[in-house]
Amino acid sequence: MATSKTSSTYNRQSWEDAEFPILCQTCLGDNPYIRMTKEKYGKECKICARPFTVFRWCPGARMRFKKTEVCQTCARLKNVCQTCLLDLEYGLPIQVRDTALKIKDDIPKSDVNKEYYIQNMDHEIGKIDSTTPAGALGKASGSSEMLMKLARTTPYYKRNRPHICSFWVKGECRRGEECPYRHEKPTDPDDPLADQNIKDRYYGVNDPVAEKLMARASTMPKLDPPEDKTITTLYVGNLGDKLTEQDLRDHFYQFGEIRSVTILSKQQCAFIQYTSRPAAEAAVEHSFNKVILGGRRLNIKWGRAQANRGEDTAELKVRLEPVPGLPGALPPPPKDFFNLSNPGGDFPTPPFLPPLTKLIEMISVEMNEQTR
Numbered sequence: 001m002a003t004s005k006t007s008s009t010y011n012r013q014s015w016e017d018a019e020f021p022i023l024c025q026t027c028l029g030d031n032p033y034i035r036m037t038k039e040k041y042g043k044e045c046k047i048c049a050r051p052f053t054v055f056r057w058c059p060g061a062r063m064r065f066k067k068t069e070v071c072q073t074c075a076r077l078k079n080v081c082q083t084c085l086l087d088l089e090y091g092l093p094i095q096v097r098d099t100a101l102k103i104k105d106d107i108p109k110s111d112v113n114k115e116y117y118i119q120n121m122d123h124e125i126g127k128i129d130s131t132t133p134a135g136a137l138g139k140a141s142g143s144s145e146m147l148m149k150l151a152r153t154t155p156y157y158k159r160n161r162p163h164i165c166s167f168w169v170k171g172e173c174r175r176g177e178e179c180p181y182r183h184e185k186p187t188d189p190d191d192p193l194a195d196q197n198i199k200d201r202y203y204g205v206n207d208p209v210a211e212k213l214m215a216r217a218s219t220m221p222k223l224d225p226p227e228d229k230t231i232t233t234l235y236v237g238n239l240g241d242k243l244t245e246q247d248l249r250d251h252f253y254q255f256g257e258i259r260s261v262t263i264l265s266k267q268q269c270a271f272i273q274y275t276s277r278p279a280a281e282a283a284v285e286h287s288f289n290k291v292i293l294g295g296r297r298l299n300i301k302w303g304r305a306q307a308n309r310g311e312d313t314a315e316l317k318v319r320l321e322p323v324p325g326l327p328g329a330l331p332p333p334p335k336d337f338f339n340l341s342n343p344g345g346d347f348p349t350p351p352f353l354p355p356l357t358k359l360i361e362m363i364s365v366e367m368n369e370q371t372r
């Protein structure tokens with residue numbers, strides 16, 4: 001690092017000097033008040049090797065300190081968190097996202113080409129606004145069913161826990177309660193997830209977590225249509241209290257004509273009746289386990305059979321209320337997508353664009369650098 005700091009001083013213009021890190025919600029932690037230290041040109045980016053501004057903070061009580069690992073140019077090129085390298089929109093590893101969106105990575109891996117490429121990208125990124133991803137991702141469009149199935153909608157703070165105490169594992173830790181590391185049995189050492197490599201993760205290759213998640217997506221359950229062909233109603237749960245009838249119509253109209261939408265706000269669910277069975281089947285097929293509206297993953301089921309197809313919504317409500325497990329007892333969506341079995345690992349998890357609702361106190365770490 002010392003060499004690059006002196007030898008590339010002439011090139012310092014291209015070094016990153018950020019005011020605020022690009023982070024996912026999980027890495028920020030659940031504490032609304034965060035104290036961060038900021039060290040200008042504190043380390044080399046683990047991908048492009050240029051010095052960048054390192055931020056360091058503790059994401060909550062009994063969590064381990066975290067710091068940014070890659071520079072903002074590299075993070076924005078892939079639209080990922082500077083610390084965990086998970087996609088900021090879906091909370092998924094780059095390999096999963098890029099496979100799903102059919103994005104081909106065009107970042108050169110040889111040092112010279114990479115340097116040139118990154119400098120060009122730096123320039124390009126400077127021209128677009130900071131919420132738009134750059135690089136290949138910026139050109140990709142559309143979404144994918146696999147992404148919708150796997151996307152995380154809530155932060156996964158467990159990922160910020162301390163690493164496992166290696167002394168304790170050997171039965172030699174004498175620090176007891178004082179020990180800042182976790183006294184827990186490690187997961188299977190043969191677990192491929194224990195062996196992560198930040199470059200592979202960034203380039204989206206040989207990422208064991210990604211492979212495991214993609215395998216999971218292909219085995220996720222499907223919802224079979226009921227035998228009774230007169231059923232054209234879907235039950236939609238986990239609405240929360242902010243989603244409106246219009247939000248539901250906006251999403252569900254694409255599958256066919258809707259006869260009625262009945263919202264039971266107390267139970268935070270709704271019934272959507274289509275005018276035709278094919279429309280209802282299409283809606284279930286494209287929505288089960290995949291719809292995320294207003295940051296919530298909706299819970300989709302088939303409605304119950306009805307004697308006649310009345311338009312009377314009040315009657316509909318009475319008939320349909322006993323649909324599976326109301327209220328609140330609906331089976332929760334599969335949790336723990338990312339914990340896969342290595343809770344200590346610093347990989348997978350959630351995001352959603354950095355919530356700037358937090359109060360962050362930035363402490364600059366002064367460096368004795370002779371400027372100019």
Ligand SMILES: [Zn+2]
Pocket residue numbers: 045046047048049050070071072073074075
């Ligand atoms: Zn970088």
Ligand SMILES: [Zn+2]
Pocket residue numbers: 023024025026027028081082083084085086
């Ligand atoms: Zn993160």
Ligand SMILES: [Zn+2]
Pocket residue numbers: 165166167168173174175176179180181182183
């Ligand atoms: Zn210990």
